[in-house]
Amino acid sequence: MTATKRIELALGPCFFNWSADKLLDFYARIADEAEFDCVYLGEVVCGKRMPFTDTVWPQAIERLERSGKTVVLSTLAQPVSKRERNILKQQASYDMPIEINDMSLLPSREARPFTAGPFLNIYNEASLAFLAKQGAVSWCPPVELPLESIQQIAALVPEVAIELFAFGRLPLALSSRCYHARAHGLSKDSCQFICERDPDGMNVATLDGERFLAANGVQTLSHACHVAALTRDHLNTSGIQRLRLSPHMSDMVAVSNAFREFLDGALDAAELEAQLEGLELPGPLCNAYLKGEAGWKKTSLPA
Amino acid sequence: MSKEEKQMELVCPAGTPAALRAAADAGADAIYCGFANETNARNFPGLNFSPTELADGVAYAHAKGAKVLVAINTFARAGSIGLWRQAVDDAAACNADAIIAADLAVLEHAAEKHPDRRLHLSVQAAANSPEAIRFYSDTFGVKRVVLPRVFSVPEIAALNREIDVETEVFVFGGLCVMTEGRCSLSSYATGKSPNLTGVCSPPDHVDYREDNAGRLLAQLGGFTIDSFEKNTPAGYPTLCKGQFSAEGRTGYLFEDPVSLNAFELLEDLAKAGVTALKIEGRQRGKAYIAGVVSGFRRAVDGLATGTDAGPAIAALKTFSEGGRQTSGSYKKTWR
Numbered sequence: 001m002t003a004t005k006r007i008e009l010a011l012g013p014c015f016f017n018w019s020a021d022k023l024l025d026f027y028a029r030i031a032d033e034a035e036f037d038c039v040y041l042g043e044v045v046c047g048k049r050m051p052f053t054d055t056v057w058p059q060a061i062e063r064l065e066r067s068g069k070t071v072v073l074s075t076l077a078q079p080v081s082k083r084e085r086n087i088l089k090q091q092a093s094y095d096m097p098i099e100i101n102d103m104s105l106l107p108s109r110e111a112r113p114f115t116a117g118p119f120l121n122i123y124n125e126a127s128l129a130f131l132a133k134q135g136a137v138s139w140c141p142p143v144e145l146p147l148e149s150i151q152q153i154a155a156l157v158p159e160v161a162i163e164l165f166a167f168g169r170l171p172l173a174l175s176s177r178c179y180h181a182r183a184h185g186l187s188k189d190s191c192q193f194i195c196e197r198d199p200d201g202m203n204v205a206t207l208d209g210e211r212f213l214a215a216n217g218v219q220t221l222s223h224a225c226h227v228a229a230l231t232r233d234h235l236n237t238s239g240i241q242r243l244r245l246s247p248h249m250s251d252m253v254a255v256s257n258a259f260r261e262f263l264d265g266a267l268d269a270a271e272l273e274a275q276l277e278g279l280e281l282p283g284p285l286c287n288a289y290l291k292g293e294a295g296w297k298k299t300s301l302p303a
Numbered sequence: 304m305s306k307e308e309k310q311m312e313l314v315c316p317a318g319t320p321a322a323l324r325a326a327a328d329a330g331a332d333a334i335y336c337g338f339a340n341e342t343n344a345r346n347f348p349g350l351n352f353s354p355t356e357l358a359d360g361v362a363y364a365h366a367k368g369a370k371v372l373v374a375i376n377t378f379a380r381a382g383s384i385g386l387w388r389q390a391v392d393d394a395a396a397c398n399a400d401a402i403i404a405a406d407l408a409v410l411e412h413a414a415e416k417h418p419d420r421r422l423h424l425s426v427q428a429a430a431n432s433p434e435a436i437r438f439y440s441d442t443f444g445v446k447r448v449v450l451p452r453v454f455s456v457p458e459i460a461a462l463n464r465e466i467d468v469e470t471e472v473f474v475f476g477g478l479c480v481m482t483e484g485r486c487s488l489s490s491y492a493t494g495k496s497p498n499l500t501g502v503c504s505p506p507d508h509v510d511y512r513e514d515n516a517g518r519l520l521a522q523l524g525g526f527t528i529d530s531f532e533k534n535t536p537a538g539y540p541t542l543c544k545g546q547f548s549a550e551g552r553t554g555y556l557f558e559d560p561v562s563l564n565a566f567e568l569l570e571d572l573a574k575a576g577v578t579a580l581k582i583e584g585r586q587r588g589k590a591y592i593a594g595v596v597s598g599f600r601r602a603v604d605g606l607a608t609g610t611d612a613g614p615a616i617a618a619l620k621t622f623s624e625g626g627r628q629t630s631g632s633y634k635k636t637w638r
Binding site: 080106108121125144149175176181204206210220222 | 492550
């Protein structure tokens with residue numbers, strides 16, 4: 001019997017178009033007040049946003065590392081333009097941990113360690129084992145992958161640490177078309193960076209008026225807010241080492257505190273969910289992807 | 304002969320042995336199909352091939368001078384990779400000309416066990432850049448990449464200048480609005496998706512009901528995503544082509560219910576160095592296959608002979624969703 005292991009907490013990359021000032025304030029507060037073991041940062045969704053935040057990252061990295069957190073540079077999920085591809089090549093050569101979100105980056109990493117991000121299509125043990133040979137030391141599974149599959153993969157590829165997407169709107173799709181621009185009668189090339197108006201994404205409702213999805217430039221997310229309220233024991237037996245919380249306008253220090261208490265046994269799942277629901281989340285709770293069901297649903301998870 | 308001068312290959316879909324024969328008869332250069340299980344991305348009831356049917360289909364196609372490409376292009380389910388490896392072995396045993404795959408595990412198996420079999424990279428792999436494409440060709444010996452629908456024609460030309468492998472692009476049929484292989488919208492609404500189960504917006508999760516005004520409402524997974532006036536034809540509620548409201552306006556937020564038709568761009572695609580043109584529609588019937596394949600056969604031949612295929616292509620409008628067509632991402636303004 002192995003001893004109960006502490007589950008680590010990671011802060012995922014911010015998907016939204018937050019201003020440079022907002023990002024600096026956000027990461028300063030995370031550095032000073034939140035109990036994350038690891039912080040992912042960098043622009044993941046849209047290369048057009050990059051020039052506005054380039055100056056943010058060195059300062060944020062320095063601040064977070066000073067507070068003892070591991071900082072991982074998360075990279076663009078869909079590089080297409082020459083400029084975006086050159087940026088990725090530079091990033092691959094950085095002497096710091098990186099998260100790969102597109103296969104473009106794999107060759108230039110030259111087998112140095114990396115995290116395989118949730119945008120890579122890794123759905124089984126053989127493809128993760130393949131990436132492990134290429135340098136993957138850590139893996140955040142695609143959000144639609146059921147827990148049962150993750151458990152099987154974890155058991156067969158123990159050399160890779162598994163980090164479960166555990167909080168936030170689910171990143172569901174990428175496109176070359178910008179839906180923020182389209183909704184405002186603009187095109188991607190003349191977008192006026194209109195996505196900055198929706199710091200948690202733009203609400204998208206069905207014809208019944210039911211909120212359903214959230215658009216974020218070329219990305220589409222869920223309206224509902226995924227919460228993986230899996231206990232430490234359950235995560236331990238599942239082979240999961242870390243939970244990833246995705247940044248929102250909600251008080252992320254309070255979110256991380258609630259998760260920390262839950263993982264340390266001070267809160268049960270119902271108490272965690274109740275605390276989170278008091279934090280002005282972007283949408284109602286959901287979690288059914290973990291059971292292989294429709295992702296928007298909320299179901300009971302095994303304790 | 305350089306890449307630019309060669310006549311482009313016409314790659315046509317077949318969901319059944321009858322469709323395969325129809326495609327071969329109508330002049331397809333290559334026909335793509337899949338096995339009747341979750342290893343392919345058109346895993347619908349009543350569709351696809353048994354290994355015996357595939358072997359017969361390959362023989363029929365080869366006799367007509369056409370190749371057969373087998374799509375094993377979903378992502379293998381954890382703990383069940385054997386099913387996908389078996390599909391690759393079966394395709395090779397049936398003497399298929401190439402295997403189309405997306406999953407690293409499937410590509411690795413094909414490259415190791417069947418190094419002489421041509422390997423094509425499925426659109427589901429979403430290889431967006433020369434770096435990604437070179438990775439797949441260097442690692443697995445991939446000879447052709449089916450491009451995700453994110454590129455404009457000038458971008459395809461630039462891409463072809465940077466890579467050594469062949470490119471294949473979609474020219475007709477259903478149009479993914481999201482990047483193929485990078486979309487979980489369907490599983491969010493229904494639990495089933497292309498990457499997980501080889502289906503999108505599955506029919507067993509579709510429902511129609513009438514509202515008080517007599518309009519027909521179309522639902523997917525219980526979400527109402529389209530509505531049709533009385534006595535107008537009702538469309539299928541594919542998630543990304545539904546109506547939604549955002550910013551106080553209701554409409555087709557992601558994409559109108561249109562189908563791709565890149566006929567007008569064929570010459571540009573040839574100049575851009577494209578090797579093969581792909582027609583979507585393994586779920587479609589024989590009439591669609593026969594009509595679309597012969598129309599595009601005439602169009603591709605017309606590039607060399609100067610014959611006008613315009614009327615033949617115009618007749619294909621009935622096969623498009625809602626009778627409406629778009630050239631999609633090939634024109635930059637689509638974005």
